[in-house]
Amino acid sequence: MSDKYDDIINMPHHVSKSRGQMPRRNRAAQFAPFAALTGYEDAIDESARRTDSKAELCEDDAAELDKKIKLLGARIAEEPFCEVVYFVPDKHKCGGRYAAVSGNVRFIEEASRQIVFCGGMRIPIDDVVKISL
Template sequence: MTDNYDDIINLPRHISKRHPQMSLYNRAAQFAPFAALTGYGAAIAETARQTSPKIEMMEDDRQLMDRKLSFLSSHLEEEPTISITFFQPDGRKTGGHYLTITGIVKAIRTNERIIIMKDRKKISIDAIVGLEGELFSPNKL
């Protein structure tokens, strides 16, 4: 049985003299997916990004935090190393993240309600949920 293409099946591939061959890169680009909805991928990634709600401290915890801040402010000249856990609000959606930084506190500005670290980072006192360090050992506090 003979097929319709038996007469041309073994011929070499025709190479045009008028049109140059397309590179493999350009041929692949023709079949690559395209972004029909611009920004859709970014919107999905933003929706999938997780944030945590801000936890309100109990009154007892807030009082302990105030005592620690007062104690810390009276011992700044010792330059103690302190770990501060605080809530960083998210700039795009509700919630945020809890961060912990460790360093030396340079100043506490109670009128502005901020702590300034030696590396010049500023932390809102109202965002702080934890203060830890050797300075706060039970026999000192």
């Protein structure tokens, strides 16, 4: 009884005379793992990332904050130093995070309702939750 491949099973391996053999490193690259789900890990990490919700200030805290902004505006010629805690909305998800910045305030822009620091940083007044002078 003969097998299907008996005619070729014992033949010598073909080696090309016109082309050199591929280096082992290049041959191994052909069999490297394939990532079919590129970006999947990033998507999982993004969905697991937590955000904070923006807290609403009570009337007393809002009045205190307004008083400090007016005091800051009255001393603007001195470029007063202060620390501001504000809410930064997330670009991809609902919510955001709280950040703190400190420095000298250059001016308060009434039209766009922003606090502008000497370094050029701008913070929307509506996102400010705390000011320490």
